[in-house]
Amino acid sequence: MSVINTDVEVTSNEQVAEETFALRFHSPSLAGQLLPGQFINIRVSDAVEPLLRRPYSISSVHGEECEILFSLLGKGTHILATKRAGDRIGILGPLGNTFGYEKDFGTAVIVAGGIGVAPFPHLTRVLQQRAIPVLTFLGARNANRVVTRGLANVHVATDDGSEGFHGTVIQALAAYLDSHEVDRPRLFACGPNAMLKATQAFAHERGFACELSLESEMACGIGICQGCPIERTEGERKYALVCTEGPCFDSHEIIFHEHHHA
Amino acid sequence: MNTSYTLGSMHLKNRVLVASGTFGYGNEAAPYTDLRALGGIVTKSVSWLPRQGNAPTRIAETPAGMLNSIGLANVGIDAFIAEKLPFLREIDTEIIVNIAASTTEEYIRILERLEGEEGIAAYEINVSCPNVKEGGLNFGTRCDMTETITRELRRRTERTLIIKLTPNVTHIADFAKSCENEGADAVALINTLVGMAVNIRTRRPVLSTITGGLSGPAIKPVALAKVFEASKAISIPIIGIGGITTWQDAIEFLLVGASAVQVGTASFRDPDAAVKIARGMETYCREEGVEDIQDLVGALHIDAGTAAPGFVKAREQEKV
Ligand SMILES: Cc1cc2nc3c(=O)[nH]c(=O)nc-3n(C[C@H](O)[C@H](O)[C@H](O)COP(=O)(O)OP(=O)(O)OC[C@H]3O[C@@H](n4cnc5c(N)ncnc54)[C@H](O)[C@@H]3O)c2cc1C
Ligand SMILES: Cc1cc2nc3c(=O)[nH]c(=O)nc-3n(C[C@H](O)[C@H](O)[C@H](O)COP(=O)(O)O)c2cc1C
Ligand code: FES
Numbered sequence: 001m002s003v004i005n006t007d008v009e010v011t012s013n014e015q016v017a018e019e020t021f022a023l024r025f026h027s028p029s030l031a032g033q034l035l036p037g038q039f040i041n042i043r044v045s046d047a048v049e050p051l052l053r054r055p056y057s058i059s060s061v062h063g064e065e066c067e068i069l070f071s072l073l074g075k076g077t078h079i080l081a082t083k084r085a086g087d088r089i090g091i092l093g094p095l096g097n098t099f100g101y102e103k104d105f106g107t108a109v110i111v112a113g114g115i116g117v118a119p120f121p122h123l124t125r126v127l128q129q130r131a132i133p134v135l136t137f138l139g140a141r142n143a144n145r146v147v148t149r150g151l152a153n154v155h156v157a158t159d160d161g162s163e164g165f166h167g168t169v170i171q172a173l174a175a176y177l178d179s180h181e182v183d184r185p186r187l188f189a190c191g192p193n194a195m196l197k198a199t200q201a202f203a204h205e206r207g208f209a210c211e212l213s214l215e216s217e218m219a220c221g222i223g224i225c226q227g228c229p230i231e232r233t234e235g236e237r238k239y240a241l242v243c244t245e246g247p248c249f250d251s252h253e254i255i256f257h258e259h260h261h262a
Numbered sequence: 263m264n265t266s267y268t269l270g271s272m273h274l275k276n277r278v279l280v281a282s283g284t285f286g287y288g289n290e291a292a293p294y295t296d297l298r299a300l301g302g303i304v305t306k307s308v309s310w311l312p313r314q315g316n317a318p319t320r321i322a323e324t325p326a327g328m329l330n331s332i333g334l335a336n337v338g339i340d341a342f343i344a345e346k347l348p349f350l351r352e353i354d355t356e357i358i359v360n361i362a363a364s365t366t367e368e369y370i371r372i373l374e375r376l377e378g379e380e381g382i383a384a385y386e387i388n389v390s391c392p393n394v395k396e397g398g399l400n401f402g403t404r405c406d407m408t409e410t411i412t413r414e415l416r417r418r419t420e421r422t423l424i425i426k427l428t429p430n431v432t433h434i435a436d437f438a439k440s441c442e443n444e445g446a447d448a449v450a451l452i453n454t455l456v457g458m459a460v461n462i463r464t465r466r467p468v469l470s471t472i473t474g475g476l477s478g479p480a481i482k483p484v485a486l487a488k489v490f491e492a493s494k495a496i497s498i499p500i501i502g503i504g505g506i507t508t509w510q511d512a513i514e515f516l517l518v519g520a521s522a523v524q525v526g527t528a529s530f531r532d533p534d535a536a537v538k539i540a541r542g543m544e545t546y547c548r549e550e551g552v553e554d555i556q557d558l559v560g561a562l563h564i565d566a567g568t569a570a571p572g573f574v575k576a577r578e579q580e581k582v
Contacts, residue, residue: 003293005534043531048326048479048507052530092294092533217321219328220530222294224286226306226335227321238314239335244290257317 004030007088011065013081018144019072020115021081025089028064033094036101036123037213037248040093041221042068044079053092054080055218055243057119057190060150069147071115095221096247099123099188100211101130106183109208110136111199113169113191114145119213121150123188128152135182139169139195170198177206189213193256200251210251216242231255263547264554265540267301267522269499270422270447272356272383274301274522277555278512278540281503281526282307282360282386282426283332284477285536287346288353294533298354299540304524305342305350307362307388310372312338322459322468327480327505328527329457331471334362339372343379351381358384358424366411373415384421387411390428390453402428402453405440412444424501427451427492429481433573434488435495442496450501450524451492452485478527479505486518491573493519493560507535509542516558 004027013023030040041053054076056068070077083089101108101123108127110120117138127134136154140146143163148154156164157172165172169191177185189199190213203210216228221243229239230246233255240246240254265276279302285291288303297303315335322329337346342359350357359382363369369387376382389411390402401407412425425441427434429452438449454475459468467473485504492500502520506512507528515523525536532538547555 005294005532048531050323051326051328051478051527052323090532217319217323219321219330219527220533222533223290224284224533225321225330225530226283226315226332227330229315229318229320229335231317236312 002029002033003093005090005092007090010083010085010087010089012085013083016069016149017147020069020145020147021071022059022067022069022149023080023083024062024065024067025091026065027091030058030091030093031061031064031066034058034061034066034122035094035098036126037099037119038094038096039119039221039247040068040091040095041218042076042080043090043092044076050075050079052219053090053221055095055215055221057213058094058122059118060121060125069115069118092221096243097245099213099248100186100250101126101132103186103209105132105186105209107133107135107185109173109182109185109187110134110151111169111173111187111189111191111195112136113139113195114141116189116191116195116213117147117151119190120188124150124152133183135176137169137173137176139172139191168198169195170202174202185209187211187251197256200256203251211248212251212254213247214242214249214254215247218243231257263544263552264556265544265547267556269522270384271420272302272358272422274356276301276540277516277522277543278536279304279358279501279522279524280529280536281524282388284526284529287342287350289346289349291529291533295537299537300355301522301540302356302358302383303350303353304358304360304386305346306336307334307360308336308339308342308372309334309362310339310368312336312341317470319468319470320474322474324457324459324476325480327476327478329459329469329474329476330454331469331474333471336362339375343375347379347381356383357381358386358422360386360388360426362388366407366414369411370414370418373418377419377421382421384424384447385415385419386424386426386450387415388426388453390426390430402437403431405436408437409440409444412441412446416445422447424448424450426453428453429484429488430456433491435491435573438492438496438500442498446498448499448501448521449492449496450503452481452488452504455481455484477505479507481505482511486514487571489515489520490518490562491571494574506539507531509539509546512539512543513546513558516555517560517562519560519562521556521559
């Protein structure tokens with residue numbers, strides 16, 4: 001594995017849902033080594049505004065190209081949305097650990113909230129290559145925000161009931177599991193912290209293996225700023241770093257607090 | 263062309279160091295840059311006991327800058343020596359260990375412990391962290407405390423002793439002078455400025471500690487003025503820190519009186535930033551026909567008759 005810190009060329013950037021974009025860039029070396037769950041840090045501008053890079057999961061790999069999925073939020077994403085084929089962005093990576101897709105389990109149950117779907121197309125592809133069954137539960141604000149590209153066996157839940165199950169993604173998952181036989185599930189979750197917290201509680205209640213892909217404010221992405229702590233449940237060290245020890249954590253490893261942003 | 267620099271007993275191959283707390287312990291950034299091309303590495307502050315650091319949120323981006331409230335999270339002196347120093351020692355660059363403590367005795371204990379270890383060129387004493395409740399800024403905002411620490415540590419080491427100063431004082435020159443008087447080899451400035459950010463949706467401070475330390479390009483003009491002020495008051499070398507992101511920034515610091523610089527927040531954007539800055543400075547010197555980079559230090563031209571800045575005047579009046 002070799003690290004990459006370079007400018008790359010954007011090859012496409014298309015809107016795939018309300019305020020949601022899929023941006024592709026050309027990087028054979030990243031495409032060749034990126035594992036499911038890992039992320040990269042993108043420098044969206046040469047100017048010092050915004051100052052910090054933004055972390056993005058690699059959503060999928062297409063030959064020599066990588067794709068990220070992002071939804072509009074603040075400064076960084078509004079700049080990213082303006083990128084066109086031929087523009088350049090700075091990438092740093094691959095960063096972070098991977099999903100535990102090599103662990104022993106029967107069925108991968110993906111639980112995604114909002115733009116939390118981002119890392120799952122790549123995971124889905126790798127699981128399918130290994131012939132592991134995949135079930136996907138996707139929560140979105142409304143039908144216009146549902147992004148299913150690259151996913152398998154998708155069950156949608158929307159907050160307003162405009163598509164699929166009317167309710168939370170956890171409610172949809174619970175209802176499904178109550179009426180279906182699922183072989184030794186392992187949950188893979190990514191989304192807003194409130195959703196991750198609910199997923200964690202649900203998994204523990206039912207005794208399911210579960211891992212959570214976390215977000216945090218990050219300044220560096222490589223472990224040099226100590227800016228991205230998540231509280232650990234046990235051990236001498238109170239915090240783990242999301243950027244280098246995560247972003248994927250076993251649900252028993254970490255504790256969420258109120259102050260974490262939605 | 264000469265870029266090297268001798269500071270006390272330390273020999274830097276160039277004038278660019280990486281700043282404490284912005285480069286970990288060297289190993290993390292190693293895959294992204296050529297550590298040998300750095301003048302030196304200043305380690306994350308090390309304290310006697312491990313420190314867990316503050317609760318999240320520890321970071322907030324601000325216009326052309328960032329706030330942090332890391333809270334000196336570090337592995338503590340034992341783990342530093344056992345786990346971090348062996349890697350650092352092997353790098354062909356100078357290692358400066360930054361020390362943070364909450365009492366004079368703790369500073370002494372840490373330094374004495376490190377005196378027994380090889381591969382350390384210098385100590386940088388952090389009397390200026392805004393993010394811990396005890397110690398930190400309390401030392402750095404009191405001249406008498408800064409003096410005591412400098413004196414006590416100077417007596418105990420032949421290694422290069424650098425005191426890192428806070429900008430959160432009225433006259434940084436007074437503190438620089440105290441360090442010079444007590445035998446410090448150099449002062450490093452500035453540490454972060456106390457700052458704050460508010461989330462208007464939750465109506466809460468963004469940082470868990472309410473206030474934090476501001477760094478990055480936003481503070482460069484403040485840092486330049488502080489280095490300039492200190493350079494008018496002392497004759498020991500100054501290491502300039504604050505918002506340095508490009509080689510042009512670094513040259514500005516030399517011109518106002520810094521003998522070397524440290525690159526902090528810029529490494530978060532690009533872990534290779536410090537090395538690029540060092541190379542850029544070399545190119546500049548070649549282009550400008552500068553034979554020895556030392557010729558740039560304090561080479562700022564100020565036209566005759568230009569009124570001295572307020573703070574310089576204020577000091578002159580005090581003397582009268
Ligand atoms: C490991 C990792 C992977 C990520 N992967 C993706 C991804 O694949 N796709 C994607 O769209 N985003 C992803 N993110 C989040 C992404 O890094 C940015 O935070 C996000 O795109 C917003 O950036 P911005 O510059 O537009 O907003 P900013 O200008 O940074 O923020 C605008 C406002 O939103 C708030 N805010 C910032 N980040 C978040 C957040 N995560 N949740 C809630 N509020 C927030 C800020 O406090 C601010 O008030 C990931 C984050 C991490 C840590
Ligand atoms: C995340 C972060 C952590 C820091 N940790 C330390 C530290 O442990 N000890 C210290 O002396 N300074 C610390 N600093 C201050 C920097 O070394 C430097 O003085 C300051 O950031 C200004 O330089 P910059 O604008 O180039 O970052 C830290 C700064 C940041 C941004
Ligand atoms: S983002 Fe800097 S240590 Fe994790």
